[in-house]
Amino acid sequence: MSGPAEAPSTIVRKAVPGDLDQIFTLLAGSELSREARARMFEKRWGADEDYFGYVLELNHTIVGMLGLMFSRRELNGVTHKFCELHTWYVDDAHRDESLKLFLPVMGLKGYDFINVAPSDVVLAISKKFGFQELETHLRLVFPVPTPRTFVGGTELVFDHQVIERSLSGRDLRIFQDHRDLPLTHVLARDGSGHHCYVIAKACSRERWERYGRIFHFSSAEAFVRHLPALRVRLCLELGVLFLVTNDAKLEGAQVPFSKVIPREVPSLFKSKTLRREDLDHLYTEPLVLGYRFQ
Numbered sequence: 121m122s123g124p125a126e127a128p129s130t131i132v133r134k135a136v137p138g139d140l141d142q143i144f145t146l147l148a149g150s151e152l153s154r155e156a157r158a159r160m161f162e163k164r165w166g167a168d169e170d171y172f173g174y175v176l177e178l179n180h181t182i183v184g185m186l187g188l189m190f191s192r193r194e195l196n197g198v199t200h201k202f203c204e205l206h207t208w209y210v211d212d213a214h215r216d217e218s219l220k221l222f223l224p225v226m227g228l229k230g231y232d233f234i235n236v237a238p239s240d241v242v243l244a245i246s247k248k249f250g251f252q253e254l255e256t257h258l259r260l261v262f263p264v265p266t267p268r269t270f271v272g273g274t275e276l277v278f279d280h281q282v283i284e285r286s287l288s289g290r291d292l293r294i295f296q297d298h299r300d301l302p303l304t305h306v307l308a309r310d311g312s313g314h315h316c317y318v319i320a321k322a323c324s325r326e327r328w329e330r331y332g333r334i335f336h337f338s339s340a341e342a343f344v345r346h347l348p349a350l351r352v353r354l355c356l357e358l359g360v361l362f363l364v365t366n367d368a369k370l371e372g373a374q375v376p377f378s379k380v381i382p383r384e385v386p387s388l389f390k391s392k393t394l395r396r397e398d399l400d401h402l403y404t405e406p407l408v409l410g411y412r413f414q
Contacts (some may be wrong), residue, residue, distance in 0.1 A: 134171035143394030184210030316342035
């Protein structure tokens, strides 16, 4: 007599575009549409990898996934290969096998890793594998008008053609790389020639709490210079209650009508060569998919 049949075991393989339907079903409780999920399987920003993460599969059914978005980005004159971790989910029946998805990622060589929206559980696991905290505190800027809001000489330009003609170097590259995404690009400028290029996005934590997330500004000095106009008029443009940015990027500048709060869960990075100061949240999945973001 033969013994009892062995229970089937799960396998891990690379995620490919043909997995979209199963992944959309697996993540049925998500707020994202199928169209948004499909953007997970698009190559962006110089990536040439032919896969988009890893899936956990049982009898040809996907029961878990860890999404990866690859990109290339020049920082400090060097082109870096980035691997962003996102959308780590395993169904309840196989939750104890979650690390099977994470370990192949840690075996990748030659990449800088980033995770801009980890859960507290992912934070704890990642730190055991050498990840460090990236963005830890947020600056909330409130739309309080002052005389400089209206007569300070700041003009806000939202026209993409004008913005592109006004930028050069790093800012021009950032604009061109992000112009096709659902983001707001604005150039704050005055008669003296000082300008600040800003990328923002309307986000929400709850239905009633909409805020404007600032992903980029040309320099802290320029941003603060034009903030009397930006904090009011950009909030109106985005239809939000206040603006939010990474406090560390302000380099200790004094910002009126604002307060600092800790992130609920810090973003994370792992790199042999890059420092926290070198990194931000540009070229990342929340800008592409549009899910809620701290």
